[in-house]
Amino acid sequence: xxxxxxxxxxxxxxxxxxxxxxxxxxxxxGINALWDMGPLGVExxxxxxxxxxxxxxxxxxxxxxxxxxxxxxxKIWEASGHIENFTDPLIECRNCHKRFRADDIKGxxxxxxxxxxxxxxxxxxxxxxxxxxxxxxxxxxxYLRPETAQGIYIDYQNVLMATRQxxxxxxxxxxxxxxxxxxxxxxxxxxxxxxQMEMQYFVHPDDANKWFEYWREMRWQWYIQLxxxxxxxxxxxxxxxxxxxxxxxxYDIEFDFPFGRKELEGVHNxxxxxxxxxxxxxxxxxxxxxxxxxxxxxxxxxxxxxxxxRGMLAILSDAYTVEPEPKNPSKMRVxxxxxxxxxxxxxxxxxxxxxxxxxxxxxxIARELRKKFTVFYDEKDSIGRxxxxxxxxxxxxxxxxxxQTFDDDTVTIRERxxxxxxxxxxxxxxxxxxxxxxxxxxxxxxxLS
Numbered sequence: 156x157x158x159x160x161x162x163x164x165x166x167x168x169x170x171x172x173x174x175x176x177x178x179x180x181x182x183x184x185g186i187n188a189l190w191d192m193g194p195l196g197v198e199x200x201x202x203x204x205x206x207x208x209x210x211x212x213x214x215x216x217x218x219x220x221x222x223x224x225x226x227x228x229x230k231i232w233e234a235s236g237h238i239e240n241f242t243d244p245l246i247e248c249r250n251c252h253k254r255f256r257a258d259d260i261k262g263x264x265x266x267x268x269x270x271x272x273x274x275x276x277x278x279x280x281x282x283x284x285x286x287x288x289x290x291x292x293x294x295x296x297x298y299l300r301p302e303t304a305q306g307i308y309i310d311y312q313n314v315l316m317a318t319r320q321x322x323x324x325x326x327x328x329x330x331x332x333x334x335x336x337x338x339x340x341x342x343x344x345x346x347x348x349x350x351q352m353e354m355q356y357f358v359h360p361d362d363a364n365k366w367f368e369y370w371r372e373m374r375w376q377w378y379i380q381l382x383x384x385x386x387x388x389x390x391x392x393x394x395x396x397x398x399x400x401x402x403x404x405x406y407d408i409e410f411d412f413p414f415g416r417k418e419l420e421g422v423h424n425x426x427x428x429x430x431x432x433x434x435x436x437x438x439x440x441x442x443x444x445x446x447x448x449x450x451x452x453x454x455x456x457x458x459x460x461x462x463x464x465r466g467m468l469a470i471l472s473d474a475y476t477v478e479p480e481p482k483n484p485s486k487m488r489v490x491x492x493x494x495x496x497x498x499x500x501x502x503x504x505x506x507x508x509x510x511x512x513x514x515x516x517x518x519x520i521a522r523e524l525r526k527k528f529t530v531f532y533d534e535k536d537s538i539g540r541x542x543x544x545x546x547x548x549x550x551x552x553x554x555x556x557x558x559q560t561f562d563d564d565t566v567t568i569r570e571r572x573x574x575x576x577x578x579x580x581x582x583x584x585x586x587x588x589x590x591x592x593x594x595x596x597x598x599x600x601x602x603l604s
Contacts, residue, residue, distance in 0.1 A: 160529055162595035164476050167370035169489065173548050175199065175471070175499075176343060183574055187403040188339030188347045195548055196467075198499035198529055200350070203381075204329050204464055206251060206496060207352045211327045211378055218354060219318050223306025225331060226287065229297050234436035235305050235429065236400050237282060237298075244276035245337050256338045271433065281334045299333040304458065306330075308354045308429045322443055323366060325356035329463070341414050350463035357443070357454040360427065363403075366457045367424045371406060374422055374459050377409065380468070382494025383473050384596055387411040401428040405599050408461075410469045419469055420461035427453040470497055474549060481574060491549030495592045501547040504587060507557040509534050519555040520566070520581060524554075528586055546571060551595075552588055559592040 170176040174193035178185040190202055190204040213221045232238050244257035250270035257276045264271050283299040286292070292458065300306070305324045314326050329352050339345045358366045371390075377387055390527055393405040404424040409416050430453050434441040442451045474493035480486045495501065508512030514534055521532040533541050538555060553569040560566055565578040568587065579587060 156323065159413040162472075162475070163342065165477075165489075166413070166471055168492075169472070169475070169547060170342075173247065173544075174359070184267060188336060188345065190343050190346060190464075195499040199329065199470075199497060199549075200463055200467055201223045202497045203463055203470070203501070206381065207461075208327070208329065209379070211325075211352075211354050215325075217315050218322060218327050218356075219320065221307055221310060221314060221326050221328045222330065223303065223310060225299055225333075226285075227300060227306065227309070231305050231309060231433070232282065232298055234432040235308075236300060236432070238280070245279040246276050247274045248272060249274065254337055259338045279335075279337060281336065283333050283335050296303070301334050302332050302460070303328045303330045303351045303353050304355060304429075304460065307353070308433055308456075309437075311355075311357065311430065313419070315443075319417065321443075323356060323358040323362065325354050327352075327354040329353075334482050341417075343468050344412065344414075344417065346464060347460075349465075351460060352463055352466075353460045355459065356457040356459075358457060360452060360455045363426070363455040363457065364422055367404060369423070370457050370459055371422050374408060374461075378419070382471060382497065382595070383595060384409070387473060389416065391418075397421070399427050400445075410465075410472075412469065412472055417465075418461065419449075419465055421459070423458040425456040425458050427455055429456055430454060453493055470494075488543060488546055490546040490571060492597070493549045494597075495551040495588075495595050498549045498551055499529060500531045500545070500548055500550040501592075502552040502554055502584075503531045503533060503541065503550050504554045505532075505538060505541050505556070506534050507538060507555055511561075513560070516560060517554075520554065520556065520584070524585060528588060542569065551591065553586060 162318050164231060173195055175196040176211060177191045177193050179189035179191050180186050208220070212218050221594070245254055246257050246260055247254045248265040249272040251265060251268040253265065253267045255266060260266060260273070263273065265273060282301050285297055285299065286295045287297045288295045307328055311326065314320070331348060332351050333348050336345055336347055339347055356366060356370060378388055387410055389409045391409050393402065393406045394408070398405055402423045403426045407418040408420045410419045428448050430441045434453070441453065443454050444451050470493050471491065474491040476490050477487050480488050502524055502525065504517050506517040517534070518532060521530045524530045532547065533544070536587055542553055551571045555567040555569070557567060559578070564581050566584070567576050567593065568579050568584065569576045
């Protein structure tokens with residue numbers, strides 16, 4: 156087994172063991188490329204989304220939030236080009252009847268059975284169809300959205316009027332999207348149901364290049380702030396043959412996953428394609444009027460589009476570490492060295508032993524800390540095993556109540572990455588955690604003194 160495959164398998168196993176990600180419908184055999192977020196996974200995803208929302212919406216006066224519906228008027232997908240262009244070439248093996256994206260086949264043989272009995276490529280639309288209303292008819296056909304962006308475009312004027320924004324301004328949205336992928340895989344990297352974090356920034360056509368470069372830099376820095384190793388992310392510019400039908404310029408932020416360098420987020424100059432098409436298909440005037448100059452124009456759109464699930468997988472891949480135990484190098488510890496702001500559990504709280512009133516004091520500390528942080532209380536097994544369980548969960552701090560606690564109101568606090576342990580007053584735990592989260596540096600932690 157190749158090292159990359161081994162690492163990926165270890166990450167997948169850890170995700171199930173620790174409660175990050177489960178196979179959907181597992182007790183019925185599972186469904187390919189559909190996943191459930193477990194207790195730790197749902198917390199981690201929430202932390203990623205909260206950090207994105209704070210960076211994109213809360214901290215900016217020029218970006219507004221939106222939550223558009225998953226089901227929308229089918230004509231929207233004609234205007235957007237999805238019915239015509241949202242297709243992949245599909246090849247089927249006549250021998251084993253497996254289907255593949257054409258670009259997943261290298262050479263002339265089936266990747267599954269080795270047969271050379273492959274069909275010619277045929278185009279396959281990736282949108283899921285369903286029906287609205289009681290009758291299953293062509294007239295009642297509707298689609299699960301394959302992206303969240305179109306909901307932003309069709310509500311653009313509503314947001315503009317309601318918020319009294321002026322161009323340039325943006326609309327941001329986090330939401331589910333659905334794609335009937337031919338060859339999904341690589342765990343949660345390519346799924347049929349996934350979550351997107353998209354922001355559409357509306358600008359004057361003359362300023363599009365300036366804002367395109369601005370948002371490229373902002374999105375790059377966001378991933379650095381997320382704690383991802385800068386050496387593992389890269390820019391890829393789309394060549395003319397790679398550009399989507401709507402794009403005038405496009406860059407991908409790519410990440411070095413265990414299975415190869417793949418797209419993490421796209422930054423696109425979409426020009427006036429989207430609003431012009433919706434103006435044409437809806438017969439509604441979507442021009443913007445500058446109240447100072449009186450100029451009328453269709454805004455250009457700068458898009459940033461990232462996947463929550465892909466971001467989560469990148470963080471897990473980057474954080475996954477296997478290293479020798481400092482006090483016993485013959486043993487290895489598995490630890491997720493992720494940024495504490497993304498860690499699903501911020502602090503584990505333990506009594507050293509289950510006696511001498513230690514569980515009561517530890518429970519009281521955990522109850523107080525829960526007012527500010529996600530906390531895991533544990534009194535089962537040895538303290539070493541409890542530490543290792545939290546290392547695997549990516550918990551940055553472990554607090555232990557021991558005999559000295561009753562003498563001076565101090566506890567032992569252990570840092571995940573450096574394994575430094577210090578004693579602190581009980582009322583200093585929360586301020587220390589907050590300071591640590593704000594000042595954390597990858598592989599260095601921060602002094603606990």
